[in-house]
Amino acid sequence: MEFVLLIFLPVIFALFVPLAYKRIKGIHTGWFVLLVPLVLFGYYAGFLPLVMDGGHAISELQWIPSLGIVFTSYIDGLSLLFTLLITGIGSLVVLYSVFYMDSKKENLGSFYVYLLIFMTAMLGVVQSDNTMTLYLFWELTSISSFLLIGFWYTKDKSRFGALKSMMITVFGGLMMLGGFILLNIMGGTFSIRELIAQAPELANQPYFMLALVLILLGAFTKSAQFPFYIWLPDAMEAPTPVSAYLHSATMVKAGIYLVARFTPIFGSSSVWIWLVTGIGLLTLFWGSFFAVKQTDLKAILAFSTVSQLGLIMSLLGAGAISYHTTAAIFSFATYAAIFHLINHATFKGGLFMIAGIIDHETGTRDIRKLGGLMSIMPISFTVALIGSLSMAGLPPFNGFLSKEMFLESMAALQHFELYNFDTWGILFPIVAWIASVFTFTYSLYFVLKTFIGQKKFEQLPKQPHEAPIGMLAAPMILASLVIIIFFIPNLVGKWIIKPAVMAVQPTLYASPSAVDIHVKAWHGFGSVGLWLTVGVIVFGTLLYLTIPKWQPFYRIQPDRLSLNAGYDALMRGSERGMNRVSRLYMTGKIRTYLLYMFAFLSVSIIAVLFIKDAFIVDMNSFAAITLYGVLNGLVLLLSVGFVVFAKSRLAAIIALGGVGYSVALFFVIFKAPDLALTQLVIETVSVALFLLAFKHLPALQTHGETASHKVVNLIVSLSVGVMVTLVALSSHSQKLIPSISQYYKDTVATEAGGGNIVNVILVDYRGFDTLFEIAVLAIAGIAVLGMIRLRVSRKEPTDENK
Amino acid sequence: MKTNDVILQTATKVVFFIIFLFSIHIFFVGHYAPGGGFVGGLLTTGAIVLLLLAFDLKTIQQILPFNFTIVTAIGLVLALSTAGASIFFNVPFFTHAYDDFNLPLFGKTSLHTAMFFDSGVYLVVVGSAITIIQSIGGDD
Numbered sequence: 001m002e003f004v005l006l007i008f009l010p011v012i013f014a015l016f017v018p019l020a021y022k023r024i025k026g027i028h029t030g031w032f033v034l035l036v037p038l039v040l041f042g043y044y045a046g047f048l049p050l051v052m053d054g055g056h057a058i059s060e061l062q063w064i065p066s067l068g069i070v071f072t073s074y075i076d077g078l079s080l081l082f083t084l085l086i087t088g089i090g091s092l093v094v095l096y097s098v099f100y101m102d103s104k105k106e107n108l109g110s111f112y113v114y115l116l117i118f119m120t121a122m123l124g125v126v127q128s129d130n131t132m133t134l135y136l137f138w139e140l141t142s143i144s145s146f147l148l149i150g151f152w153y154t155k156d157k158s159r160f161g162a163l164k165s166m167m168i169t170v171f172g173g174l175m176m177l178g179g180f181i182l183l184n185i186m187g188g189t190f191s192i193r194e195l196i197a198q199a200p201e202l203a204n205q206p207y208f209m210l211a212l213v214l215i216l217l218g219a220f221t222k223s224a225q226f227p228f229y230i231w232l233p234d235a236m237e238a239p240t241p242v243s244a245y246l247h248s249a250t251m252v253k254a255g256i257y258l259v260a261r262f263t264p265i266f267g268s269s270s271v272w273i274w275l276v277t278g279i280g281l282l283t284l285f286w287g288s289f290f291a292v293k294q295t296d297l298k299a300i301l302a303f304s305t306v307s308q309l310g311l312i313m314s315l316l317g318a319g320a321i322s323y324h325t326t327a328a329i330f331s332f333a334t335y336a337a338i339f340h341l342i343n344h345a346t347f348k349g350g351l352f353m354i355a356g357i358i359d360h361e362t363g364t365r366d367i368r369k370l371g372g373l374m375s376i377m378p379i380s381f382t383v384a385l386i387g388s389l390s391m392a393g394l395p396p397f398n399g400f401l402s403k404e405m406f407l408e409s410m411a412a413l414q415h416f417e418l419y420n421f422d423t424w425g426i427l428f429p430i431v432a433w434i435a436s437v438f439t440f441t442y443s444l445y446f447v448l449k450t451f452i453g454q455k456k457f458e459q460l461p462k463q464p465h466e467a468p469i470g471m472l473a474a475p476m477i478l479a480s481l482v483i484i485i486f487f488i489p490n491l492v493g494k495w496i497i498k499p500a501v502m503a504v505q506p507t508l509y510a511s512p513s514a515v516d517i518h519v520k521a522w523h524g525f526g527s528v529g530l531w532l533t534v535g536v537i538v539f540g541t542l543l544y545l546t547i548p549k550w551q552p553f554y555r556i557q558p559d560r561l562s563l564n565a566g567y568d569a570l571m572r573g574s575e576r577g578m579n580r581v582s583r584l585y586m587t588g589k590i591r592t593y594l595l596y597m598f599a600f601l602s603v604s605i606i607a608v609l610f611i612k613d614a615f616i617v618d619m620n621s622f623a624a625i626t627l628y629g630v631l632n633g634l635v636l637l638l639s640v641g642f643v644v645f646a647k648s649r650l651a652a653i654i655a656l657g658g659v660g661y662s663v664a665l666f667f668v669i670f671k672a673p674d675l676a677l678t679q680l681v682i683e684t685v686s687v688a689l690f691l692l693a694f695k696h697l698p699a700l701q702t703h704g705e706t707a708s709h710k711v712v713n714l715i716v717s718l719s720v721g722v723m724v725t726l727v728a729l730s731s732h733s734q735k736l737i738p739s740i741s742q743y744y745k746d747t748v749a750t751e752a753g754g755g756n757i758v759n760v761i762l763v764d765y766r767g768f769d770t771l772f773e774i775a776v777l778a779i780a781g782i783a784v785l786g787m788i789r790l791r792v793s794r795k796e797p798t799d800e801n802k
Numbered sequence: 803m804k805t806n807d808v809i810l811q812t813a814t815k816v817v818f819f820i821i822f823l824f825s826i827h828i829f830f831v832g833h834y835a836p837g838g839g840f841v842g843g844l845l846t847t848g849a850i851v852l853l854l855l856a857f858d859l860k861t862i863q864q865i866l867p868f869n870f871t872i873v874t875a876i877g878l879v880l881a882l883s884t885a886g887a888s889i890f891f892n893v894p895f896f897t898h899a900y901d902d903f904n905l906p907l908f909g910k911t912s913l914h915t916a917m918f919f920d921s922g923v924y925l926v927v928v929g930s931a932i933t934i935i936q937s938i939g940g941d942d
C-alpha cells in the first residue's frame with residue numbers, strides 16, 4: 001500500500017464519526033476516534049529504525065501531474081518527529097477529551113470531525129515534499145482550527161477568536177504561497193528536496209530575498225511570533241483539548257517546522273539568521289513578560305506558548321549559523337531547538353490539560369479566584385508542578401536540559417564574527433536571560449497562585465474536587481515523559497533528535513550519528529548555562545515574591561496603543577471602507593447596474609477597437625439598400641423613440657413589441673427564417689408576459705432623476721449604440737479568416753444527416769451549449785416560481801417600488 | 803377575472819389547434835427546414851398564452867392538467883440522457899446517430915436520435931415558459 005494514503009485516513013474516518021455519534025448512544029464517540037491516532041502512531045513508529053540510520057521513505061500520489069503537483073509522504077527525521085508528535089499527543093488529547101467533552105451536552109459529531117480534519121491537515125503539512133500540497137494542508141489547518149476555536153459558536157468571543165486566528169494565519173499562508181511560487185519560478189520545481197539541492201544557485205537569484213521574507217511571514221503568523229502572536233490568546237476560547245492540541249503541541253509548531261524545513265535553502269543568508277533569531281528572541285521576551293499580566297489560566301499558558309515558540313525559533317536561527325562556521329556550538333543550537341520542541345510539547349500539553357481540569361472542576365479559570373487547591377486536587381497539583389518546573393527550567397525535568405542548552409547557544413552568538421554578530425551579539429544572551437527570568441516567574445505564578453495560598457472556595461462557582469482518573473490519565477502520561485526524558489536524553493537524542501537535526505541540515509551531516517552531541521545534566525561549575533540558571537532562579541523567585549509591587553507597571557501601556565487595538569482598528573476600518581465602496585455600486589436599482597455594465601462594456605470595447613486599429617469599414621461588401629429595408633428601419637427607429645418618450649406604460653410595452661417585430665422583419669428580409677420565426681414568437685410571448693405582470697407594476701414615474709443623470713444616461717446609451725455599430729461594421733468588413741459557415745454547409749448532410757444548419761448546430765455541433773441553455777432556462781423558471789410562490793408575505797413594498 | 807369575449811373565445815378554440823399542430827410540424831421538420839425544438843416549444847407556448855388570454859388561468863389548468871415544473875424536469879432528463887446514452891455505445895458524449903427507415907404510411911423516413919434531444923429542448927421551453935407565465939399570472 002502507498003503509505004501517502006495514510007495522511008487521509010483521519011479525514012476518511014471523519015465521514016463515519018457523525019454516524020457513530022448519532023447511532024451509538026451508549027459509548028462516547030471519542031473512543032472510536034482514539035483508534036485513528038493510535039493506529040497511525042504505531043505505524044509511523046515503525047519508521048524509526050530506518051530514519052535513525054539516516055534513511056528516508058517517500059510515497060507519492062499524482063494529483064495534477066501536468067503542473068508537477070503531487071501528494072507526497074516524505075518521511076525523514078524531521079517529518080517523522082512531527083508526525084509522532086501529532087499522532088502521539090493526538091491520542092492523548094482524544095483520550096482526555098473523552099472525559100472532558102460531555103457527550104450529552106456537546107455536539108461531538110462535529111467536534112471530532114473537525115479534529116480529524118485537523119489531524120489530516122497537520123500530517124499533510126509535515127509530510128509534504130511538494131510546496132503546493134504543503135500550502136493546501138497549511139490552509140486546511142487554518143480552516144479546521146477556525147472551526148475548532150469557534151466550536152462554541154454561540155459565544156461572541158469564540159467567533160471573534162476564530163475569525164482573528166483565521167485572518168492572521170491565512171494572511172501569512174497567502175504570503176507563503178507567494179514565496180513558494182517565487183521559489184518555483186527560480187528553481188523550476190515544487191519539490192522541496194529538489195529546491196534544497198539547488199540551494200547554492202537559488203541564493204544568487206533576484207527574488208531570493210523576497211521569497212525568504214514571504215515564507216518567513218507564513219511561518220511567523222502560524223507560530224504566533226511577534227507581532228502576529230495576538231491571535232493565540234484569543235484562540236483560547238476553544239475547548240481545552242483543542243488548546244492543548246493545536247495551540248501548544250502541533251499547529252503553532254507548523255511555523256517552526258517550516259523554518260526548520262527551509263533552513264537548508266535559506267539558512268546561508270544573513271537576513272534569515274537575523275530575522276529568525278531576532279524575531280524569535282523578541283517573541284520570547286515579549287511573551288514571557290506579558291504572561292505575568294494575565295489572570296486567565298489559559299491566557300497565561302497562551303503567552304507562555306508564544307514565548308516558548310520564540311525560544312525554539314531563535315535557536316533555529318542560531319543553528320543556521322553552522323552554514324558559515326564549523327564551531328560546534330551552532331549545530332548544538334539546532335539540536336537544542338528540536339529538543340526543546342519535544343520538551344515543550346510534553347510539559348505544555350500537560351499544563352493545558354490541567355488548566356482544563358481546573359476549569360472543569362471549579363468552574364473558573366480566573367487565577368484571582370483560585371488558590372489552595374493543592375490539598376483537594378493532589379494529582380493535578382503534582383502534574384502541574386512537574387510541568388511548570390520543567391517550563392521554568394529546573395532539574396530534574398526535561399525543560400532544564402534544553403533551557404540550559406538555549407542559554408549556552410545564545411551566549412555563544414557573540415563569538416560569531418560575521419554579520420555584526422560580534423558587536424550586537426551581546427544583546428542576545430542578555431535578552432534571553434531576562435526572558436528566562438520572566439519565564440521562571442510566570443511558571444511559579446501559574447502553579448503556586450492556583451494550588452498554594454489561601455483557600456477561596458466560596459468564590460468558586462463549583463465545589464472543587466479531584467478530576468476523574470480518566471481525565472488525569474493523559475496529563476499524567478505527559479508528566480511522566482517530562483521526567484523520563486530528563487534521565488534518558490541521549491536515548492531520545494539518538495532515536496529522534498539526531499535524525500531530525502540531520503534533516504534540518506542535510507548537507508552538513510552524512511548520517512545522524514555524525515551529529516556529535518551528548519546531552520549532560522551536569523556540566524561542572526565552569527559552565528555558562530549553570531550560572532545563568534542559578535541567576536534565573538534567584539531573580540525569578542525575587543520577582544515572583546514581589547509581583548503585587550510591580551504588576552501595576554503593566555497598566556502604563558494604554559490599551560489603545562496595543563497590537564490588539566491595532567488589529568481591531570484595521571478590521572473596523574476595512575469593514576467600513578468596504579461598506580462605503582459597496583454602497584457606491586450596490587444601490588439595489590437595476591438601472592444603476594445596467595449603467596455601470598454598459599458604460600464599462602462600451603468604453604472597453606471602443607478602446608480596444610482603436611488601440612488595435614481594428615476599425616475598418618469596407619463599403620463594397622455591404623448589401624444594397626432596399627426599399628423594404630429603409631421602411632422597416634424607419635418603423636424601428638420610430639418605435640424605439642416611442643418607447644423612450646411614451647407617457648404610459650401600456651404604450652411603451654406595445655411600442656417595444658413593435659421594435660421586436662420590425663427586427664424580426666429584418667431577419668425575414670435578410671433570409672434568416674429560423675431567427676425570424678423565433679423572434680416573432682418570443683415577441684408575442686414576452687408582450688403577453690408583460691401584460692400579465694402589468695397590474696403588479698407601479699405607476700410609471702420619471703424616477704425623479706436630475707438633468708445630470710439624464711445626460712449620463714444619454715451618453716452611455718449613445719456610446720453603446722456607437723460601439724455596437726462599430727463592431728458590426730468592422731467585423732463585417734474584415735475577413736481575416738474564412739467564415740466557418742462554409743464548413744457547416746459542407747458537412748451538415750454528411751456528418752449530421754440534416755438539412756437545416758441552424759437546427760443541426762443547436763442539436764449536433766453545439767449540443768453542449770444547448771443543453772446548458774435549457775438548463776439555464778429551467779433554472780430561470782424555477783427561480784421565478786420560487787420568487788412568487790414561496791416568498792415571505794410582506795406588507796411593505798420593497799425599496800425598488802417606493 | 804371573468805371575461806366574456808365570444809369572438810376571441812370562439813376563434814381561439816379553432817386557432818389553438820392550428821398553432822399547436824403547426825408547432826408540432828415545425829418541431830419535426832426542424833432538422834431540414836426552419837424549426838426545431840426551441841421554436842416549436844415557443845409556438846406551443848404562444849398557443850397556450852392565447853388560450854390564457856381568451857379564457858382564464860383556472861380553465862387552462864383544467865384543460866392542461868400538467869405540472870409544468872415536472873415537464874421541465876422531464877425535458878432536462880430527456881436531453882441529458884440522449885447525450886449521455888452515447889456512453890453505452892463507446893462513442894464521445896453527445897454523438898448522435900441517424901439512419902433512414904422505410905416506415906409504413908410515412909414511406910422512407912430518416913430518424914435521428916437528435917430528435918429525442920430536441921424534444922427535451924421542446925419540453926423545457928414549454929415547461930419553463932408556462933411555469934413563469936402561470937406563476938406571474940396567478941399571483942394576486
